[in-house]
Amino acid sequence: MDSLTQACLGAAIGGTVLGRRLGRKAVIAGAVLGTLPDLDVIIDYGDAVADYTYHRGFSHSLWVLGALAILLTGLARAGERWRRVTPPIGTLRWGLLFGGCLLTHPLLDAFTTYGTQLWWPLTTPPVSWHSIFIIDPLFTLPLLVGVIAALIKGYSPRLLGWGLTLACFYLTFAVAAQNTVNARIAPSLASLGLDEAPRLIQPTPFNTLLWRVTVVQDDTYYEGVVSLFDGQTPLALTQLPRGGEWQDAALATAAGQRLQWFAGPFLRYRTEERQGTTQLIATDLRLGTPGYHMFNFTLAERRNDGWHAIDSERVDGARPNRKAFASLFSRVFVPQADTCLSLDERQTQCLMPDVSL
Numbered sequence: 001m002d003s004l005t006q007a008c009l010g011a012a013i014g015g016t017v018l019g020r021r022l023g024r025k026a027v028i029a030g031a032v033l034g035t036l037p038d039l040d041v042i043i044d045y046g047d048a049v050a051d052y053t054y055h056r057g058f059s060h061s062l063w064v065l066g067a068l069a070i071l072l073t074g075l076a077r078a079g080e081r082w083r084r085v086t087p088p089i090g091t092l093r094w095g096l097l098f099g100g101c102l103l104t105h106p107l108l109d110a111f112t113t114y115g116t117q118l119w120w121p122l123t124t125p126p127v128s129w130h131s132i133f134i135i136d137p138l139f140t141l142p143l144l145v146g147v148i149a150a151l152i153k154g155y156s157p158r159l160l161g162w163g164l165t166l167a168c169f170y171l172t173f174a175v176a177a178q179n180t181v182n183a184r185i186a187p188s189l190a191s192l193g194l195d196e197a198p199r200l201i202q203p204t205p206f207n208t209l210l211w212r213v214t215v216v217q218d219d220t221y222y223e224g225v226v227s228l229f230d231g232q233t234p235l236a237l238t239q240l241p242r243g244g245e246w247q248d249a250a251l252a253t254a255a256g257q258r259l260q261w262f263a264g265p266f267l268r269y270r271t272e273e274r275q276g277t278t279q280l281i282a283t284d285l286r287l288g289t290p291g292y293h294m295f296n297f298t299l300a301e302r303r304n305d306g307w308h309a310i311d312s313e314r315v316d317g318a319r320p321n322r323k324a325f326a327s328l329f330s331r332v333f334v335p336q337a338d339t340c341l342s343l344d345e346r347q348t349q350c351l352m353p354d355v356s357l
Contacts, residue, residue: 001108002135003035008143009108009167010034010101015150015160017096021089023154026097027147033101037065049255049297049312053115053262060106061120069098111171113202113286115262125261128286130202131174137206142166174208181211181226188235189215194222198265200286205325210332213237214285216265219244223290225331233335238290243269250282253299253309259284268293271302274315278302281315289328292320 001009014030022029040059045051058064076094109116112134115126132139146163149156182201189195200214204225215222215237222237246269250256259267259282268283280302284295296315300307 001112001132001139003038005135005140005143006034006038006105006108007031008034008140008147008163009104011147011150012143012160012164012167013100013104014097015147015155016157016164017093017100018089019150019155019157019160021093024151027150030097030101031147033098034105036102037105047255047312048314049258049299052295052297052314053258056106056109056114056116056126058117058120060109060116060118062103062106062118064120065102065106066099069095069102072098111174113200125264129175130200130286131178132171132208133203133205135206136170136203136208138208139167139170142170170208174203177208177228178203178211180228181213184230185213185226185235200266202286204289204328205320207332210328212290214266216242216285218242221266221268221285225290225328227332227335229333230335240268242267245269246271246280249280249307250299252307255297255309255312256282256299259297259299272315274298279310280307283317288317289320289324291318292324293317294319 008031010033011027011031014033015027017030018026037056037059040055040057043051043054045054073091073094076089076098077091080088106116106118110118110127111129111131113128113130114134115128118127142163142165144163146156146159146161149159178201185201186195189197189199194215194217197215197217199216200212202212202214204210204212209228211226211228213222213224213226213235219242220239221242222239224235224237226235250267250269251260263284263286266285268285270281270283271278272281273279278301279298280300282297282299283293285293288294294317296317297312298310298315299312300309302308
């Protein structure tokens with residue numbers, strides 16, 4: 001999730017656990033602890049793909065953060081004994097503060113699509129449950145209200161408690177909505193022979209009412225959107241090329257292999273003339289919206305004797321404009337509304353039933 005949300009979550013936990021004893025200090029400490037894991041963004045891992053795929057790595061590991069929470073709890077208890085604090089806060093409450101603020105950060109991140117390496121240093125693929133968009137005001141707002149009240153009043157257990165409760169309820173609703181969409185589209189995908197194909201179901205930006213469906217099959221991928229208000233309206237998918245003819249060249253590079261591990265099959269490949277050479281570019285199809293994929297990386301360049309790996313660079317992709325967001329918003333309430341999204345400067349593709357189920 002975004003840094004504001006993580007800070008609010010940590011602050012709400014800190015204020016709830018130790019607000020009675022420490023007042024605003026508990027809220028501020030919780031906010032700092034809640035954002036601490038994201039400080040790995042300042043590390044330069046060498047190139048664009050490395051920076052992209054090593055983020056949410058060791059700093060989001062449950063093993064690392066659990067050990068850090070134990071260490072900080074021990075230091076806090078030692079400080080209490082040294083200062084002879086009476087009555088002491090105690091190991092349990094210090095543990096709830098440090099463990100709660102640190103461990104909820106990667107767990108919340110795992111509900112998004114990006115990918116969180118919860119089990120680092122194990123080399124298992126990142127965890128992504130795809131249940132909530134990386135920025136969702138309806139999740140953040142209840143926490144923010146409680147935190148602001150606690151900072152003003154010094155201690156506001158009722159509003160902090162309500163904020164945490166509503167945030168948890170909203171996350172539960174998101175998971176239920178995701179499962180509802182998955183169940184609704186399963187028969188349609190089966191009728192197309194796509195029931196065994198890798199699929200990704202995730203919310204569109206800033207809401208949990210309209211969901212994006214991405215299905216990958218060989219050299220093709222399919223995009224569609226499903227609203228919770230669609231009822232029995234048939235699902236429509238748009239069929240698009242995935243650039244499978246470039247996959248072997250991509251996987252021959254270390255950066256391409258790293259992206260494959262990180263994003264699984266949800267990658268698209270293409271070539272483009274850049275800096276006087278033909279370069280191979282990989283796009284992470286998971287992030288963004290249909291037609292607007294912001295994470296594109298150069299992997300190799302073509303020379304006389306074939307493809308050669310290069311230091312990866314990030315290539316800016318198209319960003320959704322106001323019209324695109326308006327189309328998505330209208331699609332929430334109008335089944336199969338015309339949600340045309342520009343895929344690039346030369347082509348426009350509509351999320352209409354190219355494949356009607």
